Amino acid sequence: MSAAPVDKCDRCQASLCCNYITVALDTPRTKADFQQLLWQVSHQGVEVYKEKQGWCLLVYSRCEHLQADGRCAIYASRPAICRDYDNAFCEYDAPAEKGFQLHFRNHAELLAYLRRRFRRWDGPSAPGR
Ligand code: SF4
């Protein structure tokens, strides 16, 4: 994404950072909050993680401007978030997951966490019942 050093992005065949978006979330606290997340991670390509800065939704989706050769079709006018992205240390160097405190890639993983976090998650007063 970033302009320099160009050779590093040139070597990044998969253009890793152009194949997903993230959306910052309010910290989920209640069962209702987590029910929303359960629904979201039930969709293919949608994950949830928590890092030092907070919770985020991760949506894998290839940018429409990413060309077959890995270059950006709108490089001169690419969005500010792409311009500001610092490639000094990025996914090319280490998987982003390394910085995650929590990571839920699907419904089963999040549900297992909720059953540990809320002792009565499956009880009669469970949300949605
Ligand atoms: S993941 Fe890093 S190296 Fe790859 S395109 Fe993005 S900024 Fe460049």
Ligand code: SF4
């Ligand atoms: S606009 Fe360009 S730099 Fe930004 S994500 Fe899309 S392809 Fe990558």
